[in-house]
Amino acid sequence: MAGRIASLERSLAEATAYKNLSCNSIEPRTIVDEKDSSKDLLLNKGLTGQYLNEILVTRVVGEDESIATALARSQHEQIDLPTSPFDAMGIMSSPCYIQHPSAFHPGKTTAIELWNIYLNNVEIILGMKLTHVPTDEVRVYSTIQDPVAAKHEDLAFCYSIYFAAAVSLEEPTSLFLDKTTELQRFKMGIEQAFAQGDFFNRPTLTGLRALAIYLSAVRVHNRGKSVWILDGLLIRIAQSIGLHKDGAKLRLPPFESELRRRLWWHIISRDSRSGEDFGLEDPNDLLSTSDVKLPLNINDVDIFPGMEELPVERTEWTCMTFSLVNFDLAKAMEKLKSGNASAPILSKEWRDKVVQEVYTKVRARLENCNPVTPHQRLTVHCTDYLLRKLDFVTNQQWLLSQKRGANDFVLKEETLVAALDILEARTAGDDPFLAQFAWAKKVHPQYHVTLYVLWYLCTKPQGLHIERAWRLIDGIFEQEMAFDIIGCTGAKPAVLKSLRTKAETLRKKAWCNTGPAIQTDLEYIGNPLEFIEGFNFDDEVFEDGMATILVTGANRGIGYAIVQAIATRLPSSTIVLGCRRKDAALEAIESLADSGIKSKLGYVELDIESDASIEAAVASLEQEYGKLDVLINNAGKVERRSSNNLADIRAVSNSCYNNLITSNTVVTHAFDGLLRKSAEPRVIMISSARGSITRTNKKELPPVANIDYCVSKVGLNMLMLHLQAVENHSGDEPQITFWAVSPGHCKTAFNGYKGRKDPLEGAEAVVRLLESVKGDIEPGTFWELQAVKEPNEPITPKFYINLMGMSGLHRFNCFNANVLQYFRLP
Secondary structure, three states, X not given: OHHHHHHHHHHHHHHHOOOOOOOOOOEEEOOOOOOOOOOOEEEEEOOEEEEEOOXXXXXXXXXXXXXXHHHHHHHHHHHHOOOOOOOHHHHHOOOOOOOOHHHHOOOHHHHHHHHHHHHHHHOOOOOOOOOXXXXXXXXXXXXXXXXXXXXXXXXXXXXXXXXXXXXXXXOOOOOOOOHHHHHHHHHHHHHHHHXXXXXXXXXXXXXXXXXXXXXXXXXXXXXXXXXXXXXXXXXXXXHHOOOXXXXXXXXXXXXXHHHXXXXXXXXXXXXXXXXXXXXXXXXXXXXXXXXXXXXXXXXXXXXXXXXXXXXXXXXXXXXXXXXXXXXXXXXXXXXXXXXXXOOOOOOHHHHHHHHHHHHHHHHHHOOOXXXXXXXXXXXXXXXXXXXXXXXXXXXXXXXXXXXXXXXXXXXXXXXXXXXXXXXXXXXXXXXXXXXXXXXXXXXXXXXXHHHHHHHHHHHOOOOOOXXXXXXXXXXXXXXXXXXXXXXXXXXXXXXXXXXXXHXXXXXXXXXXXXXXXXXXXXXXXXXXXXXXXXXXXXXXXOOOOOOEEXXXXXXXXXXXXXXXXXXXXXXXXXXXXXXXXXXXXXXXXXXXXXXXXXXXXXXXXXXXXXXXXXXXXXXHHHHHOOOOOEEEEOOOOOOOOOOOXXXXXXXXXXXXXHHHHHHHHHHHHHOHXXXXXXXXXXXXXXXXXXXXXXXXXXXXXXXXXXXXXXXXXXXXXXXXXXXXXXXXXXXXXXXXEXXXXXXXXXXXXXXOOOXXXXXXXXXXXXXXXXXXXXXXXXXXXXXXXXXXXXXXXXXXXXXXXXXXXXXXXXXXXXXXXXXXXXXXXX
16 A cells, blocks of 8 residues: 555656646646566646556557547546445445444345355455355354354454345345345445444454455446555555464464465455556555465365364365366466566566466366356366466566557457457356356456457458457447446546447448548558458358358257357357257257357257158248358267167167268258259368277377267268269359367367366357358368467467368468468368
8 A cells, every 4th residue: 555655656746747737638648667668658638647567558548548538537527426324435435333334234134135145146256255255154144143142353344244245146146126226225334334343443354354355246336446545455454463474383273274375365356456456456465475384275175263274285175276276277377477577587488388387277176167057167168268367467568568559469450359269258147157247358358358359359450350359349338348338447448439439430431431541540541451471352251241150959058059159169050059959949949049149049949850840840941041151060969878779789880870970961862952952052070089990009099988979070070071062073063061060068068068278269169151252161171179379479378270180281371361260181
């Protein structure tokens, strides 16, 4: 806190040095630092100022005077905004002794339900584990039983629990008549419990936990600078009770030491968020200099008061795993901070080394994680997304620090795709297992990645992926950043709002071919279309831009994800879900609509093992649509034999081959006539890496429990190759393009949700093939999605698509400006 006050005093002294500024002038100024003047920016308006030193935001603001002006103006205009009803500074309120803090306590039934909601919806999602349930539930239930007799610190703790739980509930909720009123009630309860308990003069560990929980949850409604300032106060209070020293060195009992470690690491990792929220690099080095040990990867039941020594860490997922992942990522970010004096020269090799180290460490923490249960599923989902974000952001920061003024080096199409992939992973909210955690997106909006995408849109308002980018940007602004944009509660929201306005203007102008050349504040675009080299606007993905696509087995798993991905990326398409049962198809369509899908969705009853069902489906599609542009053969099932009886072995094997090979042959043949009515017919077989003879022979794949499945995928790959060979020599027009795709080991019911990839990630290869222009992708090839590291590019989000065959590695540039890698089959 003292450091921030000193910094503020220096900034004010520098600001007052500019005596030539009138009260009505708005002028960005750069305060020069002897070590690094490239990223220090002070925007002045009269005697008020906004200091920025996070390189992503300073590059955008520093190069665009209109953005700098808008940011300075927003600082001035905030003075006239009404005070937020969730102003966090109320925590400094004076005591009101005419009313006891217990007066704000809810009824017993409501309080108990809120405690349970907290445990289910909030406990780990804020990136921390601050409660010890076995002891804290006694504290909570004792307070619920008799609030009047409860200690002030226990009341504050319960009110913070109630507040966080209520924040996580969607409106309307049956628990309250008015959620906002109840939140205000709990907020006042916290404030008066602190005030009447004289917390700031007599702080306690319980009170400090209460304040930490409250400041985390209040960010849903208030992400202004006051919350960050109170984070500094939180650090000062923690230091006043020795939390910055490891409990073992202070000779504290093991149980108390462990709880103190949890709280300290939560506090300092939260403070490091300032770079993303306010354009400020973490102003302290607590993450890198703290000598407090990390908490152990253990469950609450493993520790208890009075224990003489702490247990050995667990290797499986625990209630602390997600917290430890967040601590690992925060420490890595601190290492890569350009102003970190303890780090060596920030080279590309150093950045890659740090990212790889944290990637390995975090993956090891998740090795025994089972994503079937919601909390473990959340850990896996968020960790994957956060690793990609860390890699992306630190890579862009490094590039900007090396290439001053060379925006083309940073604003690359493949980097935009990586950013969009991160935002899509963030915004994908259709997983029912994670629905209870959806509220937390508003706690930490993705300012960094959103800033990059908007900067790109301001620079290149047209091109591939632009519509996809706008869909994501609009969704983010309407949901997790809605409050920011109304009130412009900080530097980042003001910058993002200005960038969005500018990008929208350029977007409209860029498509007006009759207008003059457009001059942007970020770079000059002589011809709005020149930056798309060689792009032919006559080459639509499909001739009329409105493809009819049939996906078999589309009501769940990979098939469902393929439908969702196509509907998101090719929204003008009509997607027909082929399902064995009508009720399953309708349920899937309803779920897709609820997730925000706007594409036209239809269904057809289709059992790929029934010739009558197949013929009926063909007739139904012909009557309804008249043609079929894409057939995606995804449906499949695998049986397990119940004995070693020869008849049983034969029956199960025949069933597998009939379903995965023969049935796909029949379905493809049946729809041949409808496919020929398309200008560019395509057939995609959903296969598997298990169908690769080469990789199996090289022992790159572990043994499997079901050999029949692997053999059938070899047969499916061969079917695809021979169908393409026949097509190539038939002379028929239009020719059908055949591809096979391996989605990878995805989390689906097929494998008991034990896969490593999200089904949407598995669907990506299918969508990219559909997005390709005719002739770009060789027919009769096999594709899968892989993450590969390229020099000077992020480690994790680069997508490669491999054709698994027997010989020769080749490379070529193709759709989406990604580097694609493939092997030719003999």
